[in-house]
Amino acid sequence: MANHIESVLITGGTGFIGLKTAKRLASLGYKVVLLDNFLYQIHGNNGVMNEELRNLDQSISIVVGDVLNPDIWRTALKDIDAVIHLAALTGTGQSMYETYNYSNVNIGGTSILLDLLPEYKSRLKKVVVASSRSIYGEGKYKAKGSAQVHYPERRDLHLLNKGVFEFYDDHNNELMAVATDEKTPPNPLSTYAITKYAQEKLILNTCGALGVDAVALRYQNVYGPGQSFRNPYTGIVSIFSSAILRDQEINVFEDGKATRDFVFIDDVVEANVKALQSGDVNGKAINVGTGTPVSILAVVETLGKYLNKQPKFHISGEFRAGDIRHNYADTTLMNRLLNFSPAISFDKGIQHFIQHMLQNEAKLGDPARYNDSLEEMRAKGLMGKGKR
Numbered sequence: 001m002a003n004h005i006e007s008v009l010i011t012g013g014t015g016f017i018g019l020k021t022a023k024r025l026a027s028l029g030y031k032v033v034l035l036d037n038f039l040y041q042i043h044g045n046n047g048v049m050n051e052e053l054r055n056l057d058q059s060i061s062i063v064v065g066d067v068l069n070p071d072i073w074r075t076a077l078k079d080i081d082a083v084i085h086l087a088a089l090t091g092t093g094q095s096m097y098e099t100y101n102y103s104n105v106n107i108g109g110t111s112i113l114l115d116l117l118p119e120y121k122s123r124l125k126k127v128v129v130a131s132s133r134s135i136y137g138e139g140k141y142k143a144k145g146s147a148q149v150h151y152p153e154r155r156d157l158h159l160l161n162k163g164v165f166e167f168y169d170d171h172n173n174e175l176m177a178v179a180t181d182e183k184t185p186p187n188p189l190s191t192y193a194i195t196k197y198a199q200e201k202l203i204l205n206t207c208g209a210l211g212v213d214a215v216a217l218r219y220q221n222v223y224g225p226g227q228s229f230r231n232p233y234t235g236i237v238s239i240f241s242s243a244i245l246r247d248q249e250i251n252v253f254e255d256g257k258a259t260r261d262f263v264f265i266d267d268v269v270e271a272n273v274k275a276l277q278s279g280d281v282n283g284k285a286i287n288v289g290t291g292t293p294v295s296i297l298a299v300v301e302t303l304g305k306y307l308n309k310q311p312k313f314h315i316s317g318e319f320r321a322g323d324i325r326h327n328y329a330d331t332t333l334m335n336r337l338l339n340f341s342p343a344i345s346f347d348k349g350i351q352h353f354i355q356h357m358l359q360n361e362a363k364l365g366d367p368a369r370y371n372d373s374l375e376e377m378r379a380k381g382l383m384g385k386g387k388r
Contacts, residue, residue: 067109137187190322224265289329
């Protein structure tokens with residue numbers, strides 16, 4: 001095994017990324033332990049009895065419990081060589097009105113792991129932590145024809161209310177998003193983003209002090225087969241496709257031209273494996289994405305294309321607190337340090353996702369839960385609407 005790592009603990013291990021990573025590691029000969037609390041918002045009532053979990057490879061075992069319980073951590077860490085720490089509450093919007101919950105789970109759970117680390121550092125060789133592109137905030141911009149780099153702060157609420165969604169420099173030139181590299185100053189703009197940056201820094205700093213290798217992977221927007229159909233707070237690919245399939249109207253925020261970097265689940269799994277096996281990434285934070293921006297309207301159109309339906313959507317002008325305008329990854333460091341480039345294009349990835357979704361149509365979440373989540377934000381004053 002690479003780096004003499006034979007056994008791996010994956011926290012949040014029965015989730016979207018965790019389970020796919022576990023199966024890949026098992027196929028490579030690793031012993032894998034999954035730690036998960038089977039949160040209802042993601043798994044529903046019968047997560048533990050999921051058929052996929054009942055038929056896992058014998059080299060994969062499950063510890064059911066919470067990352068806020070030190071005794072559960074001790075059980076899960078026994079005879080473990082490496083940890084892939086994925087456990088976290090996710091959802092930019094929800095985090096803005098569940099600040100304590102997100103901070104407690106994401107930062108508190110990580111802190112308990114680190115408090116226990118001295119007990120296990122004689123065996124534990126590496127920690128890989130899931131960070132997020134959200135830690136950059138708005139990322140990196142330039143004006144057309146200019147070499148000057150801009151790192152915008154939070155968008156001005158008064159301009160958003162007027163329907164001005166893009167950034168402009170002091171000379172009123174529109175700023176264009178460019179690929180965000182790892183040297184971009186962190187500027188987390190939501191509670192979720194703050195907790196992910198805290199997780200990243202806690203892991204890198206404490207592991208570094210204790211002599212345990214550590215690497216942070218800053219995932220862009222991960223999507224693909226296996227993504228939760230239940231969670232109304234994350235995953236617009238899943239949320240939008242469910243609505244299109246049921247001929248329900250989609251609320252497209254702002255003007256629909258905001259962009260994200262959508263990276264397919266299989267590519268993220270491969271990045272996790274490469275980070276675990278590589279000896280040249282200690283102490284690094286590395287982007288994991290495609291380097292290609294995709295607009296929200298393009299997501300709607302691509303889903304409609306492969307569902308063979310004309311999507312119903314309304315460009316509402318609404319915006320959510322904590323949302324950013326543009327961000328896509330500079331993948332230079334990932335290519336060099338992990339010797340890895342994503343293999344699945346957005347178009348091909350959506351085809352894979354749609355095929356999986358149609359095979360699991362009975363498991364689709366209720367779009368009303370997504371609408372309810374938006375109503376929660378409106379009620380708490382965390383959504384606005386620009387004049388169009």
